[in-house]
Amino acid sequence: MRRIRRFEEAAEVAYRAAKMRGALHFYIGEEATATGVCAALNEGDFITSTHRGHGHCIAKGARLDKMMAELYGRTTGYCGGKGGSMHIADVASGNLGANGIVGAGVPIAVGAALGSKLRNDGKVTVCFFGDAAGPTGAFHEGVNMGSVLNVPVVFVCENNQYGMATHTEYANAAPVGDRGPAYGMPSERIDGNDVFQVYERAKVAIDRARDGEGPTLIEAVTYRQKGHTIHDSKGYRDEEEIAKWIAQDPIERFKRAVLEAKALTEDEMQAIDGEVEEAITQAEEFAEASPWPTLDAIEQDVYV
């Protein structure tokens, strides 16, 4: 969770210093969801991601330096600097890719899970999607098909309360987490800011999928502490609401819980923070020192 938070804070500083361009969607405040879910996955399992994908990438094991280089637009990045923040894929770590099209990850995840079922390779695919994918056709078709084909997939809706400036309750006729029975699968709403609960509930769903019992739909209720993108001034919500959710910050809640349980000391947590700082500095140095793509590479790796 610290790696995700600090990666994004560093990216914001670099962006404001005009060191990177394009879109930047922050996952700050939602770290417990990706972290809890990916901790319950095996290394060889798959995920599909969204336009807000840094957290998913890091939680699934992506390298910070290659991610930072991608944001900087350099050749050493995951997509050779041509994808940027919104299109990071790392098939080696099982990340089938971030995706700028809302809902598009749902059918992709079902396809990957169908492949696993046909190969009988024992892998599970987790599909992360936002609450604004809930009303899309891709969601309805994909979730229905996942159930009909009984494939090893877990659908994880990250309800961070907003789709751009529109509140979830305005866009979704019923909570996504209530809809499982309509598709013949279990579903539930969980506390997406509690990393322990996310891990436990995700583990049940992932084990179920691996055992051939089919998909589960989980709605993790969380909060996007920042605007929709770096350019969003958040004028559509009030400070009181933001403050209420910052008090539920997943990292602070984690710290309180582990201190109370005496699982980690303050010193141990500070040591972790120090390691993270070092990794972030190295990632930035790696990105800054990496070359830009050249013009003759413009058609490489692109389907034209």
Ligand SMILES: Cc1ncc(C[n+]2csc(CCOP(=O)(O)OP(=O)(O)O)c2C)c(N)n1
């Ligand atoms: C099919 C499609 N429709 C509209 C858009 C424009 N758009 C980009 S992000 C976004 C809202 C996404 O909200 P949500 O899925 O809840 O994810 P969040 O940004 O909250 O993480 C929209 C409508 C898009 N990218 N794709």
